[in-house]
Amino acid sequence: MGSRKYFGTDGVRGAYGSAVMNEAFAWRLGAAAARFARERGAASPVVYLGRDTRASGASLEAALAGGLAAEGFQPVSLGVVPTPAVSLALRQAPAAFGVVITASHNPAADNGIKFFGPAGIKLTDDEEARIEALLPATAGAGGAALGSYDARSLYVATAARLLPAHCLRGWKIVLDGANGAGCQTSHAVLTQLGAEVVAIGCTPDGRNINEGVGSQHPEPMAAAVKAHGARVGIAHDGDADRCILCDENGDVLDGDEILTVLALHALKGGRLARGRLVITVQSNLGVDAAVAAAGGTVVRTPVGDRYVIERMLADHATLGGESSGHVICAEVSPTGDGLVAALKVLEVMLASGQPLSVLRRQLTKFPQVTAALTVREKKPLEGLPTLPATIAALERELGAQGRVLVRYSGTEPKLRLLVEGPTDAVVHGALARLEQAVRADLEVV
Template identity: 60%
Template sequence: RLLPESALKGWRIAVDCAHGAAVSTTPDVLRTLGADVACMGDQPDGRNINAGVGSQHPEGLSSLVKAHRARLGIAHDGDADRLVLVDETGSVVDGDELMAIVARHGLNKGRLRHGTLVATVQSNLGLKVALNEWGGHLVQSAVGDRYVLEAMLKGGYSIGGETSGHMIFLDVSPSGDGLLAALKVIEAMIASGQPLSEMRRCLSRLPQAVRALMVAAKPPLESLVGLQAVVAACETELDGKGRILLRYSGTESKIRLLVEGPDEETTEAVMADLEQAVRQELEVKD
């Protein structure tokens, strides 16, 4: 049992079920634990799944949280394997903050196996900095829950996730489960006695710039000599205080650029240089 009986007595929680699989699970479980639950996205008709609701559209949940003065809001996607949270102020909690909260709690309770969290290369560098400060470690995998799981199994780790809110708790299940992830965060909230708006501050994000450019072809990045030279120069400019990630999309004709740096000005300047280099080396379709 993840939480004791009546653990959520006196809690008011808002839930967006995305007109999907969570309709008959998350609200019922939370009510069984004593919570007062306000729902939206709970009228599936077979066609309206994810339609303007759920984890991809958290603005409705933010309004519901504020209207009902809820302690937190929980949003799932259609198949309920992801979790997006809204704190008591109506602000959306991102996936890196979610992972930081559960990892820190796991470290405090000795449940983060080998003191290590698994995340993808998309996660903000601030997550690694935070884990190191707490005496833990971050292992990064390629983007995709299958790669997160592979890294977890290979290293014998217990918790992993993605910025999308897809979390895996291997001690319970080998697949993503939005309800399980929500209960893990609530467990951490109960243990800390802090509101979610305070707990999320455990992560200090580095400024980040992201671009996705349509390209006519996807030659190996290592073959683009001019681009590699610009990347090397930009990494020298960052001087270990940020990072650069270039990768092709696995499903679209796109190249994805990510830059993190010590401040907004530096980050945007590096991104501008990278984007210009990409446009010079590849045929970009605007």
């Protein structure tokens, strides 16, 4: 695997105005990506640029376009669109590659840049490392004339065809767009299918993306479902590649529950390729038990939807995702798509005649607790004096009845802790011991 300095688990990300998230660096990154595409023999000079609703997006897009143009490529703006709409555009209208300017679920003060290859699939670690190696030393001063392409209409039309016309007539659905890129597109599709949509988090102003709403903050969605007597709630993140749901009782479903509902429905109909579901090490062990009981198997990857997708491609799997709400339905799209995930769950509800409150009972989660500690420095975990021994001791104590996961976030200065075990008391006690060890070894802020 190539060594990467700037790319994390989902592109380059940071506070806008920082050393890696400013116009000069965006220009350099655009130039480097163009050099990479030329090196790989790109068949088209066109590059698609999409972005979310952050105020910093337009100027970063212009800078990226300048770097692309300086290397002889033709930047084409898709405007504000969900991340999966960029992937779809690449598959429908050939281009050298695509770029999405987004920091996903992060606050508005952050932004990010991630790349898709010509087949609409995120780049690998090695490909990102090669782009870093091709970065010019300094940014140029040139801009670029941006072309345009209506990827939004393409995305809406394609998604609306996933379910029968007017099949949601009589349904009331709460949509929380996180004040992000999916506000208009998801609303348009649900409305076309006949639903009455109650919209929250759908008034972006460039500064309020993910602010108290969206997949990271499902409470407003749950409250709206109960207040309006809706049948289901749907919440996206800032670039709408995630989906978190809420049943008619106002109870929230995470990605594990969504994936279990979809996997078991597909297994029952003989449509889950190789009977296999691909998830990450973050997902609850209850998913493995539910899928195994239905005759399927689960494969786990490192955290990051890119790694899920890579494994799905290698295994010819059709369903995978993360507990965070990234769900990949490969028969529709080779990347996470919050709207597609929601529509697929609605399809199960329609086919089964069961409300989401019943369907969710197919997953019984193992007791699990998590924590995310902000650290001053990401020191190598294996070299710490206290934490490795604590992890080893807990793993011995839990045995086959649980597990411990400790990892650094790939997008934030955080150390993430997860413990699963037989009882709530056991997992809370184990988490407390982990946090104590972390504080002994690292400066927590």
